[in-house]
Amino acid sequence: MWFVLAALIFFIVVGRMLGWWVSRVFLYSAPMFLSFLGATAWGIAVGIAMSGLIGWLHPGTALRWIMGFALGAYVAVPNYGLFREDTIPAEDMDRHRVISICPLLAYVVIQLMTGYMR
Numbered sequence: 001m002w003f004v005l006a007a008l009i010f011f012i013v014v015g016r017m018l019g020w021w022v023s024r025v026f027l028y029s030a031p032m033f034l035s036f037l038g039a040t041a042w043g044i045a046v047g048i049a050m051s052g053l054i055g056w057l058h059p060g061t062a063l064r065w066i067m068g069f070a071l072g073a074y075v076a077v078p079n080y081g082l083f084r085e086d087t088i089p090a091e092d093m094d095r096h097r098v099i100s101i102c103p104l105l106a107y108v109v110i111q112l113m114t115g116y117m118r
Contacts, residue, residue: 002057004067010053011075015046019078027078027099028092036098039078043103046076047110055114069111076107 022042027035050072054064074080079099088096 004059004063008067011046011050011071015075016080019075019080023079023099028095032095032098035095036102039099039102040106042078043076043106044110046072046103047107047114050107051111051114072111073104073107076103078103 019042022038027038027042030038050068054068059068077100079096083096085096
């Protein structure tokens with residue numbers, strides 16, 4: 001029960017709002033290399049936070065997969081739902097893809113790495 005509440009409150013509410021803020025303030029305005037580093041750091045941070053939450057509360061298998069891994073993947077993409085993709089100019093689509101894909105890949109790698117430590 002505590003896992004569901006912590007995951008819902010922290011990751012859906014706080015994580016999504018913080019991800020949108022980081023996207024607006026830094027990821028879309030910084031040079032491309034710094035956006036890549038920032039997006040990757042975001043995915044790593046979400047992965048470590050979710051691994052810590054799973055390791056601390058030890059949820060069952062269904063909660064771990066649904067509320068843990070899937071919810072973490074949702075939050076790992078900081079710009080998810082921030083913009084409609086058809087409104088992004090063609091010259092900015094590469095940056096948008098980097099900000100969408102790199103943190104998700106970093107999140108998956110961190111989950112695989114820390115899964116053996118739990």
